[in-house]
Amino acid sequence: MFLNTEPMKSIKLILVALFAGVLFSSCTQFDDEFGNQISLDELVSGYDLWYVDYHRTTGTGEIPFVSRAFTLSFLNGRMYANNNITDIGVTGNGLGIIVGNYNTRNGYLETNHSIDGTVDFDVIQISPNEIKIRDDFNNVTYYLVGYQRNNFDYDKLFYENIEYFLQEYVAWEKVATIGGAHNAFDSENYLQFTPENLTTFYSSRDPFGTTIESIQWNYVGSYRVFDIDGYNNLKILTLNYDGGDTEEFELSVINDRKIELYHINSGTAYEFMGRGFVQYLKTDNPKPAVRNNNRKRTKIQRDIKIRRDLK
Incomplete structure (x- = not known):
């Protein structure tokens, strides 16, 4: 007896599609501090400041705009950074300066920096206010800790640096x-x-x-x-x-x-x-990060001598 298998094939395709959709959505869902599921955009914009815990960085590569930042912020499609200790907490009402833009449409943190260009990060949530952002192409992972401006200790950051x-x-x-x-x-x-x-x-x-x-x-x-x-x-x-x-x-x-x-x-x-x-992120003459040991010095004359005590 001949059996029509077309409906069965359709059901299978629908199930596969549904499963793939659930799998994809589960990879892009995160938890807020109350245990509610939120999107990637809600996660990265849910904190005013992301402190770059630079000493936990892993990998052999580097993304300059992340390495030189003390904090990053992702708000309304704009990306901010505190690259300088001077006036930190004051510049940009605590957010720093605008350094580019971002989006999360494709399940990645897609950044477009004014100098460094585009970089796409995988975002892995560690806790409600802690994430790591990974760039496999450049083989580097950064750890970020989220804070609101009203509970971020700018003075501590200042004196620690x-x-x-x-x-x-x-x-x-x-x-x-x-x-x-x-x-x-x-x-x-x-x-x-x-x-x-x-x-x-x-x-x-x-x-x-x-x-x-x-x-x-x-x-x-x-x-x-x-x-x-x-x-x-x-x-x-x-x-x-x-x-x-x-x-x-x-x-x-x-x-x-x-x-x-x-x-x-x-x-x-x-x-x-x-x-x-020295204001970092100068579009006409960009300087490497303050943490980058290869920063070129200004062209100042030097006549180095052995120091001698006054007679």
């Missing part, structure tokens, strides 16, 4: 010397902190009022910033000169453009003002 703050000005000019005993550092009026070799500094004896483009850098060395137990907003800064000298200071931030260096050995307090703010 003081070394990057010091690098955000082309030079620091001494504007005040208060008390203390005469010492060799009295004659050094300009400092520069760079990410080359992780942390390199330059020092100059040029007179006050020298333009940053014409500073002659007399000394070079490495610097380190250390925490002080019990003090969240006070650090120790050590300058290790290539000539063998070491100077140690208590570093405190007066505001986003002025710091105080208290010279521990002499008891002298120096105030330095930042000159030449």
Whole structure:
């Protein structure tokens, strides 16, 4: 007897289609903090800020705009980033600057950065406010933690990244010397902190009022910033000169453009003002990330000498 199998085939095709649809939708559904299912767009836009937990990054590749960001935000199709520590919490009402746009139409976080171009990320949810974004093409995965602006600790982020703050000005000019005993550092009026070799500094004896483009850098060395137990907003800064000298200071931030260096050995307090703010994401002359050790220095004349104490 002949059996008509067409209806059976149709049923099978419908079931396969339904199964595929359920499977696809299950891969693009996430949970909010109350356990409700939400879409990818609702997930990434549900938090004002995504803190880039840079030290957890895995893989051999890099996406520059993610690596240089302290925070990312995905709101109404626009992508924001806090790339600078200076004025963090103020710039863009805490979101930073607009760096591109994004969409989630195809189940991926599809980003279009103003400089780096397009990158598509797989988004894997770890907890209601924690995700990892993976780019298999560049072999890199970043971990992001979500916060609302009203519960994000901008001050903590600022002080945990003081070394990057010091690098955000082309030079620091001494504007005040208060008390203390005469010492060799009295004659050094300009400092520069760079990410080359992780942390390199330059020092100059040029007179006050020298333009940053014409500073002659007399000394070079490495610097380190250390925490002080019990003090969240006070650090120790050590300058290790290539000539063998070491100077140690208590570093405190007066505001986003002025710091105080208290010279521990002499008891002298120096105030330095930042000159030449480095704004990242310049479309006419893009600079690599502050965390990228290959950032090119500005074209400033250097005449490096071995540091000698004053007679």
